[in-house]
Amino acid sequence: MDPHLLTTFVAVARHGSFSAAAAELGYTQSAISQQIAALEADLGLALLSRRPVEPTPAGRRLLEHAGPLLLRLRAARADVLRAAAAPRHRLRLAATPLAVNAVVAGRLARARAAQPRLEVTLATCARDQVGALVAEGQADLGLADGIAAPSDPLRLPDTGPMTTAGVNEEDLAVALPADHPLAGRAALRLEDLVDARWLQTPLCPLARLRDLVGDGFPVAMEYQGDDVHTVVNLVGAGHGLTLLPVSVLPAASASGPARGVPLASPRLVHRVELLHGALPPGAADLARALSA
Structure with missing residues (x-):
């Protein structure tokens, strides 16, 4: 054909x-x-x-x-x-909005300090686009995030032969309005929240929660963007619950529209993975630093 x-x-x-x-x-x-x-x-x-x-x-x-x-x-x-490419000093990095957390940003800063001539361009995109951009050569490195069991790889679209490596894992928290009755709990079980009203967002697809826990998780509102602050504000205003990395949400004692209560079960994490194909020397050094 x-x-x-x-x-x-x-x-x-x-x-x-x-x-x-x-x-x-x-x-x-x-x-x-x-x-x-x-x-x-x-x-x-x-x-x-x-x-x-x-x-x-x-x-x-x-x-x-x-x-x-x-x-x-x-x-x-x-x-x-x-x-077959010659070494170069410009690198394109494609990442999902939650992939560049404090840990990843810190590693990126140290890698750039060790390679002062390296120019990095960072572009955010949807999770299912990261692998395609890397595979097609529109990005040199990709960072994708998602919800997974500890040490389990992410479920990413098949884009052909590609190297993947775990970069970071972080605990998850249930995002609740600040005045929610459960906002002061020490921890929450996802199984107890299957009948609650949830936000449908690319940051936390409800289909993934149903795969992990079972039926439930009715949609209160669908938000098609990927701005974390918008998601937090929607949760705070009572438009539905969601799961986010603990570093994104304030603790119960802090101020703000929403609170994060640690997820007790099932044991899930927010995982970040690095994706790349064949790399020139500068990009290879950065890849090693990110996955250290």
């Missing part, structure tokens, strides 16, 4: 338009039509209905495979180029 034809198919399916796909890819509309026809002839199946332009059942099935296949091709190209 020709990857160029597959790329064209994905673009047409995404836009629902041959002309829009042609504008994105820099082809004429006639060339796009010919490429789709060639792909359909190769498979012997109709992949797109024309009016409206949308995937057929066979096309929807192909789309399930297309994203991972094209990502692996881009990742292979980037990995080969990285392996």
